[in-house]
Amino acid sequence: MQLQRIHHVAIIATDYERSKEFYTEVLGLRVIAEHYRAERRSYKLDLALPDGGQLELFSFPSPPPRPSRPEAAGLRHLAFAVADVEAALAELRGRGVAVEEIRVDEYTGKRFAFFADPDDLPIELYEV
Structure with a gap:
């Protein structure tokens, strides 16, 4: 196996529309595709990074909180x-x-x- 680069990073948003605006309007990432998955009541937004990588933005109903302090595990x-x-x-x-x-x-x-x-x-x- 020879890893080449990071293909994508996935993020789960608590407020999908607010996060979509942040990543597209504030950070300027281009939308590749956006899908609503009715069975999961979830959006999946694929965003292009300039180097060819991608950022995936998801929404899920009531996602559990995760610590975001830099020293938290994960x-x-x-x-x-x-x-x-x-x-x-x-x-x-x-x-x-x-x-x-x-x-x-x-x-x-x-x-x-x-x-x-x-x-x-x-x-x-x-x-x-």
Whole structure:
């Protein structure tokens, strides 16, 4: 087996329309497909990432809460590469998104910062 790249990341939203707007309008991801699955009372939205990867956004009735603190067991955070973290944060602030201060990776010297999606999922912007 030879892994090539991450194909997709799946996220379950508590408010599908609010999260759909966040990922498409605020983050600018392009919709590939959207399906309503009546038997599950669930939406599945496929979003394109610039590198060919995908983000899948799901809705389910009454999903159980999950801790989102960065040190909770499980997926720690979602990270996107950006050319200029400061410019990206300014754009997010302009769209009303609260962002954390820029930090510097102690091992690589690269700049990064965090913000959260509508369900408080931590998202990182990492300068490459």
